[in-house]
Every structure is written in structure tokens, then in C-alpha cells.
Amino acid sequence: MNSDEARKKIIFALDVNGVAEIDRYAALLSGKVGMFKVGKELFTACGREAVQTVLRHGGEVFLDLKYHDIPNTVAKAMVEASRMGVRLANLHALGGAEMMETAANAVRSEFGDDRPRLLAVTILTSSTAETLRRVGIEHPVDQMVVRLARLAQESGMDGVVASPLEIGLIREACGPDFLIVTPGVRPSFAAVDDQKRIMAPAEAVTAGADYLVIGRPIAKASDPAAAADLIVEEIAGGCP
Secondary structure, rough: OHHHHHHHOOEEEEEOOHHHHHHHHHHOOOOOOEEEEHHHHHHHHHHHHHHHHHHOOOOOOOEEEOOOOOHHHHHHHHHHHHHHOOOOEEEEHHHHHHHHHHHHHHHHHHOOOOOOOEEEOOOOOOOOOOHHHHHOOOOOOHHHHHHHHHHHHHOOOEEEEEHHHHHHHHHHHHOOOOEEEEEOOOOOOEEEEOOOEOHHHHHHHHHHOOOOEEOOHHHOOOHHHHHHHHHHHHHHHHHH
């Protein structure tokens, strides 16, 4: 894998405070990473301007708002996300088949091929078997992830967000063309922090991840651009 291919795998998590910080990181990293993730905290604080700021710098956006509501509400929200010109947008697979199907059909009907790719969140990387048991889910984490991935694919989703530890199982269940976006990735130089189910970048890509969501290892580095370059080198050097 060459450096440009490796760079496109990286989604930088914009877990920052305000438009000035978005502007700084977008300017600094637009040529260093493949995409920028705008999540709930940032979007709640800055709204559409968060997305627009990244786009002004020529970056692409993964809008990570994890919608989970009644089908009609989620469908309308996903259509509005699509209007902003984002590359990826997501919802929670636990919202069920009807919710996912309604959203997928609405986006495709409105935008056709000129639309974001739609992802379903399976099980959060901070979750464990005990976390699931306490909300009444008795199946093991890996079984739930595969079950939700299959449901998402059947419901018209383009891919899923899942822990790197389940990449192989999802590939086996859903095939080579189903997108897998993987948080819980930590390069060799970074701390684990609060993620429970993690993997190194090259290992995750080799296992079949299409995109890696990486935030703190880049943002907390004294030189974020250099940290991004190190991760690119780690992926390119560790992947055939």
C-alpha cells in the first residue's frame, strides 16, 4: 500500500472546541488525512458551520451523529445531513430494520448516486459484555455486531461502524464491498485511553477496515501533522 492510499484510510476525529479549532485542524491536516469526523459534541456546539468549515478547506466529512429515533424522523435527519455535502453519515443499527430502510430509501430517492454513504453503528467500542447485559442484551459482543451488520446490509446501509476486533467476522458475513469504519484504533506511539476493544492501524487495515477513525493520537501530539504522517507510514509499511 502506498502513502496516498494509506492517508485516505484515516478519518481524523474533530473532537475540538469551536470553529477556530476546526479551522486550525482542517488547514493543518487537509493534506494529511482522508476525512474529518464531526460528532455530536461539535455539531451541537457549532451546527452546520462545523461541516462547512471543513469543506472550505477541501476536506471531506464523516457526520457522526448516530441517529436513533422513529423511522420518519431519522429519514428526514439523514436527508438534511446529505444536503450538507458530507461523505459519510450514520445511524444506530439498534434502531431496527424499518428505521434503517426508511432512511436509506429517503436518501437514495432524494440524491441518487450523489449522496453520502450510509453507515450503521453496531456496538460502541466502549461497550463490553457486561455493558450489554445491563441493558438486557445477553448475546456476546461479537455475535451482536455480526447480527446488526447483517441487518444493516439487508436494510440498505452501505456499511457499519464497528470495533476492529469484529472486522473479520463482518467481512465474512457481509462480503468485500460492505464498508467498515473502525474506531478504537491506536498507533504504536499512542495511549489506549478509554477504548476497550482496540487494534493497531496496519493490523486493522490488513483485517479489512476501509477507514480508521483516529483522534487523540493526532490531536494530542505536539505536532499533529507529523503524528498523522507517522500513522500513514505505519499503515503503508505494515500493509501489502
